[in-house]
């Protein structure tokens with residue numbers, strides 16, 4: 001299989017996977033082992049100890065690297081472990097510029113853990129290139145952004161962010177969890193590091209926790225691989241296998257998420273009970289033009305402003321098909337209340353600045369029949 005000529009769906013199914021050499025098994029086996037027998041002193045078969053190497057993990061890494069159009073991937077025990085490993089590239093005294101709309105756990109890791117260890121951070125509205133530029137200092141080593149952001153769906157222009165970071169000697173890392181590589185490939189815009197919580201769209205079935213980093217630079221890869229082996233945040237082979245099973249249908253699922261997301265967003269926009277719909281695929285989105293240029297689809301994540309906590313509660317408690325839960329990106333539709341759920345750890349004044357009001361509701365639109373999803377939302381909105 002040629003990674004350079006194959007198209008996305010073919011890569012999703014085949015990249016990184018060859019039939020098992022001993023049996024011909026078409027599916028990559030779950031190499032559930034901690035160690036590997038060495039045939040003689042000083043010689044091994046490429047595998048010594050499973051913190052360092054595991055064939056199931058390697059298949060997942062190669063698969064997602066191909067989907068992100070990157071040279072290599074490194075899988076982690078969670079999305080947070082992936083970001084933690086990237087942050088360990090830097091040393092006390094270094095400075096990181098971070099988009100203020102990043103995942104709450106990313107903010108927490110920077111603000112509560114790495115700040116204590118001597119790194120410094122400036123959080124900026126990364127949808128404004130001037131704000132990124134103004135925050136960069138001679139000590140800045142990394143610019144870290146998420147686009148679209150969770151839950152406000154603000155976009156960062158990746159090409160501009162790359163240009164700004166590189167012109168000032170910093171790397172650009174992009175958390176691409178929300179878009180998935182089907183809809184957006186930041187390395188193609190020049191980003192240095194792409195991060196994923198594979199827990200979300202890549203796995204797509206809400207049955208594991210994992211993270212992944214994809215890069216092009218072999219030297220950066222070696223440094224991250226060293227750090228991973230030194231610190232140990234590796235995923236188990238079974239979770240890698242589940243993620244790898246998930247990516248085989250990524251193109252099919254994302255196509256359905258994109259279609260359902262667009263239908264649901266349009267429908268919500270026509271409802272008088274909904275004050276505002278945040279979805280980059282809508283022409284009413286203030287950055288729709290950038291979204292259309294930078295993304296090839298808009299996914300299943302939608303946020304709506306209901307106007308008050310009470311009205312938001314009516315929606316989340318009266319749906320039956322949407323499940324009230326954290327997380328996103330699975331085949332099943334979820335609904336959440338960011339202010340009390342995913343973003344509860346974000347200080348209230350910061351939440352207010354980001355626009356995460358008590359009336360905000362977030363939907364992860366799954367791949368069910370869209371008419372059923374619309375009927376479900378209609379029933380819940382009628383209770384208001």
Ligand SMILES: *Cc1c(COP(=O)(O)O)cnc(C)c1O
Nearest residue numbers: 078079080103175177197199210
């Ligand atoms: C979930 C998520 C993470 C964290 O990933 P885990 O697998 O839960 O550790 C990071 N970034 C984004 C955008 C996420 O949605």
